[in-house]
Amino acid sequence: MSAPKPLKIGDITVQKPVIQGGMGVGISLSSLAGAVAKAGGVGIISTAQIGFREPDFKEDPLKANLRAIKKELDKARAAAPDGVIGFNIMVATRQYPLYVKAAVQAGADLIISGAGLPVSLPEYVPAGADGQRRTKIAPIVSSAKSASVICKMWDRKYQTVPDLVVIEGPLAGGHLGFSTEQLSELGADTPDRDKTYRQDLYDEEIRKILQLIRQYEEKYQRKIPVVSAGGIYTHEDVMHQLELGVDGVQVATRFVTTRECDAPDAYKQAYIRAKKEDIVITKSPVGMPGRAIVNPFLEQVKKQRQAPEHCYQCLEHCDRASIPYCITRALVNAAEGDVDHALLFCGSNAYRAERIETVQEVMDALMGAEG
Ligand SMILES: Cc1cc2nc3c(=O)[nH]c(=O)nc-3n(C[C@H](O)[C@H](O)[C@H](O)COP(=O)(O)O)c2cc1C
Incomplete structure (x- = not known):
């Protein structure tokens, strides 16, 4: 080739x-x-x-x-x-x-x-x-x-x-x-x-x-x-x-x-720290499975719903009354470096960094x- x-x-x-x-x-x-x-x-x-x-x-x-x-x-x-x-x-x-x-x-x-x-x-x-x-x-x-x-x-x-x-x-x-x-x-x-x-x-x-x-x-x-x-x-x-x-x-x-x-650097460091077993499939509020790094946020929303405080108008179909958490808030937290309160999306190879x-x-x- x-x-x-x-x-x-x-x-x-x-x-x-x-x-x-x-x-x-x-x-x-x-x-x-x-x-x-x-x-x-x-x-x-x-x-x-x-x-x-x-x-x-x-x-x-x-x-x-x-x-x-x-x-x-x-x-x-x-x-x-x-x-x-x-x-x-x-x-x-x-x-x-x-x-x-x-x-x-x-x-x-x-x-x-x-x-x-x-x-x-x-x-x-x-x-x-x-x-x-x-x-x-x-x-x-x-x-x-x-x-x-x-x-x-x-x-x-x-x-x-x-x-x-x-x-x-x-x-x-x-x-x-x-x-x-x-x-x-x-x-x-x-x-x-x-x-x-x-x-x-x-x-x-x-x-x-x-x-x-x-x-x-x-x-x-x-x-x-x-x-x-x-x-x-x-x-x-x-x-x-x-x-x-x-x-x-x-x-x-x-x-x-x-x-x-x-x-932010904290997000990049979360990839560098991640081990193979930290990378999981999670069901996102969008209704689709997604891949992310397991962290205190994911552990918490698994146990208890986090009712959204504000709607950022992100998705065409979102049932605010039933979603487990607000995906915009969780992703903006990631983008702002608050990685323990964030959804940390990643691909299956993130642990290799x-x-x-x-x-x-x-x-x-x-x-x-x-x-
Ligand atoms: C952190 C992260 C966020 C992503 N966000 C989006 C997105 O907003 N829209 C989308 O279509 N794909 C998104 N993807 C998928 C990527 O564009 C890409 O197609 C995919 O991750 C490729 O696989 P790789 O990450 O193993 O290289 C995202 C992927 C990652 C890792």
Whole structure:
């Protein structure tokens, strides 16, 4: 297998086929995204409560968030004027279309959208007469079934196909597109998942997704690049994915423990301290399983509900009366370094971090260009 090749997303060329995965709240903002873009990959800013540092965030989170979208993109662009920079926007976000439109208007190169199926995304980012979009759009899928639902819908309703597809597997961080039963079948939910994980099963799913995408490439006579994500930590991991036939990878966890990552030092240190058995699957108030580091907060909410004190209008569907805790509060606490009162999202490999690296070091390691 030859060295990784640049990733082409329509008319955009990314020198290194590495997309830094979006991480909310406040973990992937302009500093991390700008540094990754400068190092030749794709920097992705998460729009999840992106305006949490704005003075009016508590009173009007929507206004604060929409304003911060432009601010963060401008800052990342200043760090990497020629880099490729985009946003991760969760479908579950309340007022999702407004976030997408704000990202397009700010001049994003790419929008990656998951945590739900982005079935209407092309409506807010229409293609021009030549079939191209200035801002590329990419759904996140976890199975051939979800990839098929999105492609069928976009084809029928909008006569379009994704500019890029992100496949996110069961070793990823944050919310996962799998049920707890599926995670268990794949052996992705045990403390010893490096031994129990059925990589063969998920590799087969990736091949199925690639086959499906090929049908749409033929129909539209254009290349649809695919990247895979979840548990990719080393050059060997990258090469394994490329051998399956994908065009690139999306990596998040390994970028958390970089100097440039927007997370506070206490958050990065929680990764460095974490042991394999500290990384658990938890059911988040969003109703999806998520992966996080066990801490006093998780222990406490398991025993007793923490009634939300304030609503930050984050999710389209949230039953304030029954949720175990407010996910915005728990994630903002993490972003502010109050790690004992926070939900510490992480990927299955977070325990492997031993020190703070630079983004350039991580990119070199992933590309196999160390030393
Ligand atoms: C701390 C953290 C926060 C994340 N937040 C989001 C998010 O807001 N939206 C999203 O679509 N994915 C989110 N993810 C998933 C990543 O974008 C990425 O696809 C995944 O974690 C890749 O696996 P890896 O972390 O093992 O590299 C998050 C991941 C982490 C580790």
